Amino acid sequence: MKSESEHQQQTQADTSHQSENKAADIQQEVGATIGQPFVKQPKMQARHVDVFYGEKQAIYDVSLDLGKNEVVALIGPSGCGKSTFLRCMNRMNDTIPICRVSGMITLDDEDIYAEDMDPVLLRARVGMVFQKPNPFPKSIYDNVAYGARLHGLAFNKAELDEIVITSLQKAGLFDEVRDRLHEPGTGLSGGQQQRLCIARTIAVSPEVILMDEPASALDPIATAIIEELIDELRQNYTIAIVTHSMQQAARVSQRTAYFHLGKLVEIGATNQIFTNPLHELTENYITGRFG
Amino acid sequence: MDATTLLVVITTLSLLGYVLGRQRSIKVAANHGGQRKLHSLPKYYGYMVSLWTGLPALVLLVFWLIFEPGIINSMLLAELPAEMSALSENKLSLVMNDLQLLAESGRIKAETDPVKRSAAETLVGLENRSQLVRNILIFSVALAGTIWSLSRIRVHTRARVFVERIIRYLLILCSLVAILTTIGIVLSVLFESLRFFKSVPLTDFMFGTKWSPQTAIRADQIGSSGTFGAIPLFAGTLLISAIALIIAVPTGLMSAIYLSEYASSSFRAFAKPLLEILAGIPTVVYGFFAALTVAPFIRNLGETIGLDVASESALATGIVMGIMIIPFVSSLSDDVISAVPKAMRDAAYGMGATQSETIRQVLIPAALPGIVGGILLAASRAIGETMIVVMAAGLAANLTANPLQAVTTVTVQIVTLLTGDQEFDSPKTLAAFALGLMLFITTLVLNVIALHIVRKYREQYE
Amino acid sequence: MNNTELIKKGLAKRYRREKRFRAYGLMAILAGFIFLFVLVTDIVIKATPAFTQHWIKLEVNFNPEILDVGKKAGIDELKQANYNLLAKKSIRSLFPEVKKRRDKSKLAAMLSSSAEYQLRDMLLAEPYLLGQQQTVWVLADDDVDTYYKTDDKSKAVRLNDKQKIWADTLAADGRVSKRLNTTLFTNGDSREPEQAGIRGAATGSFYTILVTLLLSFPLGVAAAIYLEEFAPRNRWVDLIEVNINNLAAVPSIVFGLLGLAVFINYFGLPRSAPLVGGLVLTLMTLPTIIIASRSAIKAVPPSIRQAALGIGASRTQTVFQHVLPLAMPGILTGTIIGLAQALGETAPLLMIGMVAFIVDIPHGFLDSATVLPVQIYLWADSPERAFVAKTSAAILVLLLFLVVMNGLAVLLRKKFERRW
Known part of the structure; x- marks a missing residue:
């Protein structure tokens, strides 16, 4: 797995050189997004989102919807802004002082960047799973119970136990850790740690889950388990997943968005994107010419 | 010719050796087809000869200077009349000192005591002979080194390799100074402490509750001397250090948190150096501040609310010591808190934790080992701190836990016992070394544990 | 009630806690600032009086009878003359009404004991003054000086009521003048506050720090080079590293014990000498310099070394000709910071006898000497009130040196800072 990602980076470094020359004339073409960015039953809507890091612009005029109970995959070469865009959806970018977001993002028609939107509450409703499994240096139980305790969701020990156990079950981890709930979460394997982090996120019952390359640090078997889990979670949640792996995008998502140099180039049904991309850049990317 | 002149001579000889060595190498090379044939640049042959000239002579000189006094002493002792050499060890060293002074004064002829006069003359004779x-x-030795190394210069002599090897040995020697220092510390405090424990049992020292060394001023009072129960000193040290830590740990920790998590970068840029000034102020200045400003202030404050506060209260001393170690705690905590990986922060924020919840529930628990290590280092520093307590804490050994009373500390007693005129061998001075040993062991243990914890902590996140 | 509402309910309380926590942090920093501010202001306020001195104008008649010398006395005779009496007579002549023995001596005590030496030097320099009347400004005693400097006159307890009246009279007659205190910078230590200066201590500090610099810099840099560039990774080197880290945290007083036992008692070096002080401070500063030098050497990128080795330089040549010059700014910064620490260090020097009362200004590495921080300690212990101001002034001078040194270090770092 490791060698594969190294290889990817290698080829990317090689091809970025070629694509650089193209970049100038391509920018003219991709002013607007090709495909179907919007859906009938949106959970979250992004409209004309620009993101700046200080002087540097990272995202250019991105508009798309996340529909109810669907998995949207965000793909593109690294540095294309897909992770940055994801982090705007629950205002994680607030923690970076030089980051500025303009445009509008709504959750159930509420502007999440409005004055009266509380980032704490927002992040409880829009949960996030990170690239590297990051369990707290606490026990497995305390990791999952963290959010419930933080937000005061349980009124007694029994309720808390209930939340912890159902979350672990939903994340498919309960059977593996049943006997060692009070051992440190950092003692689990990488894949288990990532499922622990997913359990920790769903323990707060979010409405949307954002996943930032959740399987990139895992071996193929752990990756397969996570992918299955994502598919199951779709029954109850809206999910946006950033991924480097096109196979993964094809396996788990219903719609796929292709980002290039901070712009949303093309978005559409996953099937269509992988079999019949409309944009030349998308085609180049999925056929492996760069990225 | 005294040692300094000799040193100058050796130096001159080695410089000469450099010039000769260089020339010789060029000459040798000329016979074999030019400088290109030489293994090293000519200057390295110069260095080589120079080293051969100076180094052995220098080493010999150092050894001579170290061992000369001892050998001359024992030779003199052998020649002394029986009634003199039969004296007790203490008296003998006094006599020897006398003779030394007499010999150096150059007024031997004026000495009335014939025994002393002849002994001093013997001493002068021995010293002159030794010097010659x-x-x-x-x-x-220096000359032989020059000639021998000059004679060894050939085209293929690996002068650079030789010189570089010597340089490396010198570098190793320099890095051994750290170990020598530690050994020196251990030996010096250990030997004197062992002598102390011969006259005062270890258990009396470690568990005795009464400390009054003042009665044992003169050497002939050994045995009838004061009591050396160090418990009040340990207790006093702990009391003052505890007060200092109570002040420094929350303040230092909270300011580190504020600076690293909340403050804007411009505020941090000016606040951090400003706080670090506190660490750069010499401790003697804190001592002055404690003794002349804080102690009277606290005393007056106590009086207005009807409390009886000693003018050298542990509280005043502890507070000022606390101020001194604030930047210490702060910079150590800052280091360990910023070492917590960003992923940990992201996880907490991603769950919807507020900033303070992230800090209190995630960052601090994650950084706890590092923080504990920092606190241990701060404690070690508080325990070993000397000037503040010497100037602002008491001298009387009170066994009390009341911060409003005066207590004394280990370091205060070391200074008191060792400053002023005293016989080096009295139990009073030896007691200072025993206290020094305790201090060294305590701080050593704290440091080793703390450094170990901090190192393990860093490795965990690397 | 769903989760969103539940969370909303608790939010107000959580934000209150957030605010409180943040306030604690700000308070901690402010507390640090306040401590610093109070400390510095306190010392500046206390030090101000020390920078001025009061002088008293006397009409001195170099009368041979009072001086107890012949009318045509030569230099040798004048050296032995009774200048003490001359000074006493001169001030008494201003208050002819004072008759009682005890009052007379109280009156004479208002002059500094340096007055007689001042008169002697004056006469020895210009012997023709013998038998002449001369207007002379002499130094006031420290208690009188303090009296003039105190606003609330009733608080100056070291003068009795009569002395206070005399002092007021002198001032009213225009016989008192307040001048810049140069004595503080030109004299050695003295039991009399008005004659005490820091020159002796400053010179002692200079010699001590010079020894420290000459020893600790080469030793420290050499050790750092070995550990960073040549040392194999084995247990021995680990031991040296642990040792250095630990030595950096050993209480300074323990180094003093080492100095006493090894340098003075074993090697028989003289007590109170800057050489011994420098040796002890060297051992103490060495860890700081080694640690700083190592990180400076480590910061030089490996590419530099590879470049030098690649064109055929030996490892030693690479290190001394390429790595060391590039690491030098960092090493110098660390050295200056270490020396600044050494300059402020007191405790170990007490152990090796640098605490003696020394009037003379030292002239070498083996003369008895004291250093600035020890001088501060000695003066702080003196009962005379005037010494409080002197102590504070000496502290300001010490702090000034430290500020300059640290400023230099910061400047060096800024100027030569490199980003590789």
Whole structure:
């Protein structure tokens, strides 16, 4: 797995050189997004989102919807802004002082960047799973119970136990850790740690889950388990997943968005994107010419 | 010719050796087809000869200077009349000192005591002879080094390799100074402490609750001397250090948190150096501040609310010591908190934790080992701190936990016992070394544990 | 009630806690600032009086009878003359009404004991003054000086009521003048506050720090080079590293014990000498310099070394000709910071006898000497009130040196800072 990602980076470094020359004339073409960015039953809507890091612009005029109970995959070469865009959806970018977001993002028609939107509450409703499994240096139980305790969701020990156990079950981890709930979460394997982090996120019952390359640090078997889990979670949640792996995008998502140099180039049904991309850049990317 | 002149001579000889060595190498090379044939640049042959000239002579000189006094002493002792050499060890060292002074004064002729006069004359004779032998010996060693190394210069002599090897040995020697220092510390405090524990049992020292060394001023009072129960000193040290830590740990920790998590970068840029000034102020200044400003202030404050506060209260001393170690705690905590990986922060924020919840529930628990290590280092520093307590804490050994009373500390007693005129061998001075040993062991243990914890902590996140 | 509402309910309380926590942090920093501010202001306020001195104008008649010398006395005779009496007579002549023995001596005590030496030097320099009347400004005693400097006159307890009246009279007659205190910078230590200066201590500090610099810099840099560039990774080197880290945290007083036992008692070096002080401070500063030098050497990128080795330089040549010059700014910064620490260090020097009362200004590495921080300690212990101001002034001078040194270090770092 490791060698594969190294290889990817290698080829990317090689091809970025070629694509650089193209970049100038391509920018003219991709002013607007090709495909179907919007859906009938949106959970979250992004409209004309620009993101700046200080002087540097990272995202250019991105508009798309996340529909109810669907998995949207965000793909593109690294540095294309897909992770940055994801982090705007629950205002994680607030923690970076030089980051500025303009445009509008709504959750159930509420502007999440409005004055009266509380980032704490927002992040409880829009949960996030990170690239590297990051369990707290606490026990497995305390990791999952963290959010419930933080937000005061349980009124007694029994309720808390209930939340912890159902979350672990939903994340498919309960059977593996049943006997060692009070051992440190950092003692689990990488894949288990990532499922622990997913359990920790769903323990707060979010409405949307954002996943930032959740399987990139895992071996193929752990990756397969996570992918299955994502598919199951779709029954109850809206999910946006950033991924480097096109196979993964094809396996788990219903719609796929292709980002290039901070712009949303093309978005559409996953099937269509992988079999019949409309944009030349998308085609180049999925056929492996760069990225 | 005294040692300094000899040193100058050796230096001159080695410089000469450099010039000769260089020339010789060029000459040798000329016979074999030019400088290109030489293994090293000519200057390295110069260095080589220079080293061969100076180094052995220098080493010899150092050894001579270290061992000369001892050998001369024992030779003198052998020649002394029986009634003199039969004296007790203490008296003998006094007599020897006397003779030394007499010999150096150059007024031997004026001495009335014939025994002393002849002994001093013997001493002068021995010293003169020793100096002559030394000078001849060292000069010949230097010269022999020059000639021998010059004769060894060939085209293929690996002068650079030789010089670089010597340089490396010198570098190793320099890095051994750290170990020598530690050994020196251990030996010096250990030997004197062992002598102390011969006259005062270890258990009396460690568990005795009464400390009054003042009665044992003169050497002939050994045995009838004061009591050396160090418990009040340990207790006093702990009391003052505890007060200092109570002040420094929350303040230092909270300011580190504020600076690293909340403050804007411009505020941090000016606040951090400003706080660090506190660490750069010499402790004697804190001592002055504690004794003349804080202690009277606290005393007056106590009086207005009807409390009886000693003018050298542990509280005043502890507070000022606390101020001194604030930047210490702060910069150590800052380091460990910023070492917590960003992923940990992201996880907490991603769950919807507020900033303070992230800090209190995630960052601090994650950084706890590092913080504990920092606190241990701060404690070690508080325990070993000397000037503040010497100037602002008491001298009387009170066994009390009341911060409003005066207590004394280990370091205060070391300073008190060792400053002023005293016989080096009295139990009073030896007691200072025993206290020094306790201090060294305590701080050593704290440091080793703390450094170990901090190192393990860093490795965990690397 | 769903989760969103539940969370909303608790939010107000959580934000209150957030605010409180943040306030604690700000308070901690402010507390640090306040401590610093109070400390510095306190010392500046206390030090101000020390920078001025009061002088008293006397009409001195170099009368041979009072001086107890012949009318045509030569230099040798004048050296032995009774200048003490001359000074006493001169001030008494201003208050002819004072008759009682005890009052007379109280009156004479208002002059500094340096007055007689001042008169002697004056006469020895210009012997023709013998038998002449001369207007002379002499130094006031420290208690009188303090009296003039105190606003609330009733608080100056070291003068009795009569002395206070005399002092007021002198001032009213225009016989008192307040001048810049140069004595503080030109004299050695003295039991009399008005004659005490820091020159002796400053010179002692200079010699001590010079020894420290000459020893600790080469030793420290050499050790750092070995550990960073040549040392194999084995247990021995680990031991040296642990040792250095630990030595950096050993209480300074323990180094003093080492100095006493090894340098003075074993090697028989003289007590109170800057050489011994420098040796002890060297051992103490060495860890700081080694640690700083190591990180400076480590910061030089490996590419530099590879470049030098690649064109055929030996490892030693690479290190001394390429790595060391590039690491030098960092090493110098660390050295200056270490020396600044050494300059402020007191405790170990007490152990090796640098605490003695020394009037003379030292002239070498083996003369008895004291250093600035020890001088501060000695003066702080003196009962005379005037010494409080002197102590504070000496502290300001010490702090000034430290500020300059640290400023230099910061400047060096800024100027030569490199980003590789």
